[in-house]
Amino acid sequence: MRLIPPASLLAPLALALAGCSPVVERAPAAVEAGAAGPPATPAASAASAIDPTLVAKITEILGDNATGTRWVSVVDGEGAGRVALVYLTGMNWCGTGGCNLLILRQGPTDWEQVGNVSRVSTPVRVLNTATNGLPDIGVTVSGGGGPPAYEAKMAFDGRAYPRFPSDEPLIDAFGRVVITDAAIPPPAA
Template sequence: MRRTSSARTVLAFAPLLALGLSLAACKKDAAPPEPTSSAEPVEEVSQPAPMTAEDWIRANHKDAVSSDLGQLQYAAAETDLDGDGTPEVLVYLGGPMFCGTGGCNLAVLKREGGDLIQVSETSVVQLPVGVLDSKSHGWRDLAVSVSGGGMTEGISRLRFTGSRYPGNASVEVSADAAPISKPLITEDALKPLD
């Protein structure tokens, strides 16, 4: 009988013993394992490079780039014309598609994000091209050389109208103007578009 009562006692405590063992098994002794470095690295999204003068010429003057009439040449310079701290791009376009007896074309481009947006394009421009300290509608005036095509040789002051520079450089020629003291684009700056 004695055996039966001790067996009963053990059986009575068996559920408590099982509960204690299962709770002990849930105890946290160690920190969870750290994630391994085998995960794929996250690629950073890179910003596209800002548009260059060459990119702008290719995008906006495809007919001149692929012309059989002769090789397109250009020269570019950057300077802040509107005082916003971001330089505008001046692109002098040379070659048979852009030049006549009076000169070639000068494009003024503004950066917007990574793109170049055309502000104006002026024809009948000779080199050198410079920038004056004077301003019109908040933009610096341009000084360009003019000659040929029957006009008097001189310097033309291109004034910003509030939306663009004049379409023709022969509009305000001064035969007695001083030479351009700080040229941005010089006579020897032209190079072929690669």
């Protein structure tokens, strides 16, 4: 059975995606001094607005929790390295340490879930590095009674991204911001 998101979820999603534009972040000046600059990476796009198979897969994953869930997705990469980052917000997906970030990889006919990361705050970045064919992802970790906010690197192990961000901060990594608080649709009125 295919679940179709209520129209009240699709309209804010389309508006949020239309306002998403990736921001290039540069490494700190100390790193830049000796570096030739970040390598080129594919531009992020709001493909979920035009990819019904991605919307259907996200809705299938959300199941009964689709009602009341707000989400924004960004598709990055090309070919076998194409992934969708889906930041979920709402009562079922967020706590004091952040919200869930679904990571899906595009297969030949459908999207496949390769990550469900907990304790993620925005911003979320796609880094200019990859592990096992999929991009490394920089996620902000904060709250939950833990240390001050820091960015952690999420690397694909060949089967999945880790469930929880690393306890090690990510330092001096080039990448692009792809999801911010501004991209998340407001609650339905």
